[in-house]
Amino acid sequence: MVPITYYLLLAAALFCMGMFGVLVRTNALVVFMCVELMLNAVNLTFLAFARMHGEGTGHVSAFFVIAVAAAEAAIGLAIVIAVFRSRGSVNVDDIRTMKH
Amino acid sequence: MNIELVLFGVFAVMTLLSAGMVITARSPINSAMALVSTFFFLAGIYVLLWAHTVAAIQVLVYAGAIMVLFLFVIMLLNLGDAPHRGKPSATRLLGGASALGLLAVLAVTLGRMNAQPAQLDAKGQAAFGTLASIGETIYTTWLLPFEAVSLLLLVAMVGAVVVAKSRI
Numbered sequence: 520m521v522p523i524t525y526y527l528l529l530a531a532a533l534f535c536m537g538m539f540g541v542l543v544r545t546n547a548l549v550v551f552m553c554v555e556l557m558l559n560a561v562n563l564t565f566l567a568f569a570r571m572h573g574e575g576t577g578h579v580s581a582f583f584v585i586a587v588a589a590a591e592a593a594i595g596l597a598i599v600i601a602v603f604r605s606r607g608s609v610n611v612d613d614i615r616t617m618k619h
Numbered sequence: 620m621n622i623e624l625v626l627f628g629v630f631a632v633m634t635l636l637s638a639g640m641v642i643t644a645r646s647p648i649n650s651a652m653a654l655v656s657t658f659f660f661l662a663g664i665y666v667l668l669w670a671h672t673v674a675a676i677q678v679l680v681y682a683g684a685i686m687v688l689f690l691f692v693i694m695l696l697n698l699g700d701a702p703h704r705g706k707p708s709a710t711r712l713l714g715g716a717s718a719l720g721l722l723a724v725l726a727v728t729l730g731r732m733n734a735q736p737a738q739l740d741a742k743g744q745a746a747f748g749t750l751a752s753i754g755e756t757i758y759t760t761w762l763l764p765f766e767a768v769s770l771l772l773l774v775a776m777v778g779a780v781v782v783a784k785s786r787i
Contacts, residue, residue: 542714573737590775
């Protein structure tokens with residue numbers, strides 16, 4: 520049997536890679552993809568703990584996370600399209616109207 | 620050699636490699652394709668955790684629906700490769716360093732944990748992670764959150780149309 524610790528370490532690595540991408544990349548679409556990576560890392564943690572305790576509530580949580588991720592992707596991509604239409608760029612450094 | 624451990628190793632390495640390609644690829648299309656492969660390998664990991672139903676949903680919803688949406692937007696906006704920029708700003712360097720720091724902290728903390736999977740009897744093993752058991756939990760204990768999520772999806776759908784459409 521694979522120890523649950525390995526799964527948790529994999530999830531931690533995946534989450535930090537997603538966080539790295541969110542903080543370092545400038546393309547808004549790639550930033551969204553990295554958010555999806557982080558959500559998947561959370562799902563993996565839920566499922567690992569569900570397996571550790573041998574009960575299914577973690578699977579329900581993962582199911583809800585996937586549904587919320589779908590809603591987030593739809594809204595986020597719509598915002599990206601709207602920003603691209605008004606500014607002609609999806610670079611997060613160019614979108615700074617709300618700064619200061 | 621334990622076959623489960625070998626499979627876990629293969630899937631874990633491929634997941635991390637694909638995730639690395641997502642964050643390093645210059646073209647958003649390459650990032651999206653690497654993300655699809657990340658989702659597939661993660662579905663393999665879910666199966667190793669006996670979460671067959673969630674693995675199937677992962678492939679259907681994530682690798683299917685959500686990634687099609689991403690590819691659709693990338694092609695709609697017709698973005699090319701990211702231009703070469705000068706030095707990254709101090710904020711970005713700090714952000715990257717903080718992500719690495721978080722990884723170090725998490726690795727040390729989780730490394731001390733000795734978590735083992737639960738030992739289930741044959742009956743519990745057969746029922747664990749099946750669509751029937753998940754459905755029973757969702758439609759009894761989690762009925763209200765389930766309805767809230769369906770409402771959230773409806774709101775997201777209407778919101779996406781309102782935000783993305785130039786004239787209604």
